[in-house]
Amino acid sequence: MDKGLSKRMAALDWTLLQRNLDEQGFATFPAILDPEQCSEIMASYGEESLYRKTIDMKRYRFGAGEYKYFQSPLPSILQQLREGFYPELALTANRWLGQLGKESRYPVSLQEFLKECHEAGQERSTPLILKYEAGGYNCLHQDLYGEIFFPFQVLLTLNQEEEDYEGGEFLLVEQRPRAQSRGHVIRLERGAGVIFPTQFRPVQGTRGYYRATLRHGVGTVTAGKRYSLGIIFHDAT
Numbered sequence: 480m481d482k483g484l485s486k487r488m489a490a491l492d493w494t495l496l497q498r499n500l501d502e503q504g505f506a507t508f509p510a511i512l513d514p515e516q517c518s519e520i521m522a523s524y525g526e527e528s529l530y531r532k533t534i535d536m537k538r539y540r541f542g543a544g545e546y547k548y549f550q551s552p553l554p555s556i557l558q559q560l561r562e563g564f565y566p567e568l569a570l571t572a573n574r575w576l577g578q579l580g581k582e583s584r585y586p587v588s589l590q591e592f593l594k595e596c597h598e599a600g601q602e603r604s605t606p607l608i609l610k611y612e613a614g615g616y617n618c619l620h621q622d623l624y625g626e627i628f629f630p631f632q633v634l635l636t637l638n639q640e641e642e643d644y645e646g647g648e649f650l651l652v653e654q655r656p657r658a659q660s661r662g663h664v665i666r667l668e669r670g671a672g673v674i675f676p677t678q679f680r681p682v683q684g685t686r687g688y689y690r691a692t693l694r695h696g697v698g699t700v701t702a703g704k705r706y707s708l709g710i711i712f713h714d715a716t
């Protein structure tokens with residue numbers, strides 16, 4: 480158990496993060512993984528026993544790059560990130576449901592939420608590591624893996640933009656009903672990350688809240704290699 484990581488997650492300014500989520504639909508946070516942790520995770524990219532599946536993104540026309548789903552039980556850092564982010568984000572998720580006139584449905588702990596996933600046949604772990612080389616990119620998409628999904632996910636970068644790679648910005652595109660789409664370009668320092676909606680967010684309109692659909696991706700990496708870590712909370716069928 481890495482006390483430093485739990486401490487850094489707990490010490491994040493959750494009031495600000497919650498406000499940013501409500502106001503802009505996403506929230507970036509400063510580095511919570513230290514350079515040693517980032518290097519350690521990148522160094523284990525080739526350790527096949529850690530992963531349950533490798534995806535060549537070109538093959539599925541998802542983009543250009545490769546990603547690997549971690550095998551369960553997750554490596555400790557991944558488990559801590561997933562457990563550490565879940566409770567605050569469950570609060571946001573339930574608050575957003577309330578804005579849309581729906582009952583709270585997300586339990587307070589990750590363990591309980593995963594139990595629901597597993598009972599519904601979603602048993603395969605979803606946290607992943609991604610690697611893009613020069614020319615790599617990730618098409619705009621959503622990560623839904625079954626009926627049950629958690630409405631937020633978290634992305635952390637493991638190496639440093641402008642030192643280890645160029646380009647490769649994180650992209651978030653919001654589609655409001657009957658309106659043109661809005662794009663956000665998000666640059667992240669090594670070890671830092673962004674929290675964003677899996678599928679949609681409530682936006683306040685003149686007659687209450689309505690849903691705006693979100694998709695995310697990565698712009699083209701123009702030089703070097705970019706590594707990132709995706710924390711998805713629901714498991715997959």
Ligand SMILES: O=C(O)CCC(=O)C(=O)O
Nearest residue numbers: 609622634649697707709
């Ligand atoms: O590499 C990235 O920044 C995006 C990865 C992604 O699509 C995800 O974590 O769901």
Ligand SMILES: [Fe+2]
Nearest residue numbers: 620621622695
């Ligand atoms: Fe994704």
